[in-house]
Amino acid sequence: MITDFEILETIRMFQEQHLDVRTITMGINLMDCASESEEKACQKIYDKICFYAKDLVSVGEDISAMYRVPIVNKRISVTPISIVAAASGSKNYTCFAKALERAALTCGVNFVGGFSALVQKGYTTSDKRLIDSIPEAMAVTDHVCSSINVASTRTGINMDAVRDMGIVIKNTAEATKDRDALGCAKLVIFANAPEDNPFMAGAFLGPGEPECVINVGISGPGVIKAALETVKGENLGVVAETIKKSAFKITRVGELVAREASSRLHVPFGIIDLSLAPTPAVGDSVGRILEEFGIEHCGGWGTTAALAMLNDAVKKGGTMASSFVGGLSGAFIPVSEDEGMIEVAESGSLRLEKLEAMTCVCSVGLDMIAIPGDTPASTISGIIADEMALGTFNNKTTAVRIIPVPGKTVGDNVEFGGLLGHAPVMEVNSSSCEEFISRGGRVPAPIHSMRN
Amino acid sequence: MNETKDKNKAIVTVVGCDTVGIIAKISTLLAEENININDITQTILSDMFTMIMLVDLSDAKIDMKSLSDKLDALGQDIGLSIRIQHTDLFHAMHRI
Numbered sequence: 001m002i003t004d005f006e007i008l009e010t011i012r013m014f015q016e017q018h019l020d021v022r023t024i025t026m027g028i029n030l031m032d033c034a035s036e037s038e039e040k041a042c043q044k045i046y047d048k049i050c051f052y053a054k055d056l057v058s059v060g061e062d063i064s065a066m067y068r069v070p071i072v073n074k075r076i077s078v079t080p081i082s083i084v085a086a087a088s089g090s091k092n093y094t095c096f097a098k099a100l101e102r103a104a105l106t107c108g109v110n111f112v113g114g115f116s117a118l119v120q121k122g123y124t125t126s127d128k129r130l131i132d133s134i135p136e137a138m139a140v141t142d143h144v145c146s147s148i149n150v151a152s153t154r155t156g157i158n159m160d161a162v163r164d165m166g167i168v169i170k171n172t173a174e175a176t177k178d179r180d181a182l183g184c185a186k187l188v189i190f191a192n193a194p195e196d197n198p199f200m201a202g203a204f205l206g207p208g209e210p211e212c213v214i215n216v217g218i219s220g221p222g223v224i225k226a227a228l229e230t231v232k233g234e235n236l237g238v239v240a241e242t243i244k245k246s247a248f249k250i251t252r253v254g255e256l257v258a259r260e261a262s263s264r265l266h267v268p269f270g271i272i273d274l275s276l277a278p279t280p281a282v283g284d285s286v287g288r289i290l291e292e293f294g295i296e297h298c299g300g301w302g303t304t305a306a307l308a309m310l311n312d313a314v315k316k317g318g319t320m321a322s323s324f325v326g327g328l329s330g331a332f333i334p335v336s337e338d339e340g341m342i343e344v345a346e347s348g349s350l351r352l353e354k355l356e357a358m359t360c361v362c363s364v365g366l367d368m369i370a371i372p373g374d375t376p377a378s379t380i381s382g383i384i385a386d387e388m389a390l391g392t393f394n395n396k397t398t399a400v401r402i403i404p405v406p407g408k409t410v411g412d413n414v415e416f417g418g419l420l421g422h423a424p425v426m427e428v429n430s431s432s433c434e435e436f437i438s439r440g441g442r443v444p445a446p447i448h449s450m451r452n
Numbered sequence: 453m454n455e456t457k458d459k460n461k462a463i464v465t466v467v468g469c470d471t472v473g474i475i476a477k478i479s480t481l482l483a484e485e486n487i488n489i490n491d492i493t494q495t496i497l498s499d500m501f502t503m504i505m506l507v508d509l510s511d512a513k514i515d516m517k518s519l520s521d522k523l524d525a526l527g528q529d530i531g532l533s534i535r536i537q538h539t540d541l542f543h544a545m546h547r548i
Binding site: 002004006007008010011013061062065066067068069249252253255291405 | 463465467492495496502504516517520533534536537538539540541542543544545546547
């Protein structure tokens, strides 16, 4: 028996607190699309994606209507293209990105992720070709996302890749400078990348994943914020309990949607990603939750502790709600996509160094941050190296999605549009790390990687 | 709401300012689509008229999406928010 109070609580979550399912992401294995002919491989990729995902959008819309749950995005993740394209012998993989783009348009999905390579221990010939193709691929497609895993706790950090990705980010910014370097918003560098992540830009289908799978990413910062408003002044144990209860409810919505999508599409259910994904809309901000803890401005002292607690309580509540939890699972802090973060970045209370500290305890990393266009590639590599070290040595996923906007400098604003939002250009420490980055080689895996 | 878990049950919630004929209009729409009302409660919460209906869609002549659209349109006509949601959602969120 469901009480009227419970029914109305649910209604408020959807009507006033922006509760939604952020994404249903269909993972599709493309290993069998490899071919000695680039043209054939691209055709196979297009055909296979369209075969599996042809009903993804309509099924998503039907489920959305049945439960009146907004499902914001329908997405596809695929096997890293560096693996699929290797047999083709092609030197430029842009054509593969175009094949993914065509499939995305035909299926009507919001994004397709997997223009990716896993290079944490070194490059294959194919990995290098994919990485060299990223700037052009990001410039000529709108729906394709790219991710490169350059480090893991097991293998250490591939510093050659860290060095190269600094340059690739700069080149991608240049190739899309007519759109405020939008290409960089579709490119993410990972340590310990999860193979079942449904969120963009980092989604790809790892080599250990099944033929086709449904992964669902939930959201709901507004619900957590509203719940915390009811426990003002209470001690932090009460705060943690309140977050857990809300996270449970949010996750159950995701689980319900995932199971329904899996059954209707005849594709196995993979995981629920328990993430608090913000949007630029007022009332849908992770930054504002941290302020609800009692911190005047997100980025001030106390922010990291509050974020650590938030992240942990979301996981604890969510784990109870679903048997299969995976992906990134935690709070996201993408600056340009979070109304509260945008405000404190603009006012100067949130700085890059504080964001770095926050990434030690949140689910991803330095995300959607605009920096001056004249930032040297080696400095960007230095930012990546630091973030990769946090992930590698603390046994967690970290990532960098950073946008050096050509022609813009500190204080300017950048508009990406839609869910990507807008951001002020943030100041970067100008001290050079060029000599460090140019050393190359590998950072050995940390001692605690040897767990056998 | 005293509903049992059922594949074809949904909950209609109506929230807004109280006016004459709300129940009549909504139940007429539901009857036209052959949808039975199993239970109905109404209350005034913070000056807002709140009605919750449990409905059975087993013999409905219309699919959930079209019904939802129709209720939306009716809600806009009479200045209320009308939502229909499958009962599974409430069970998932509020029961272990």
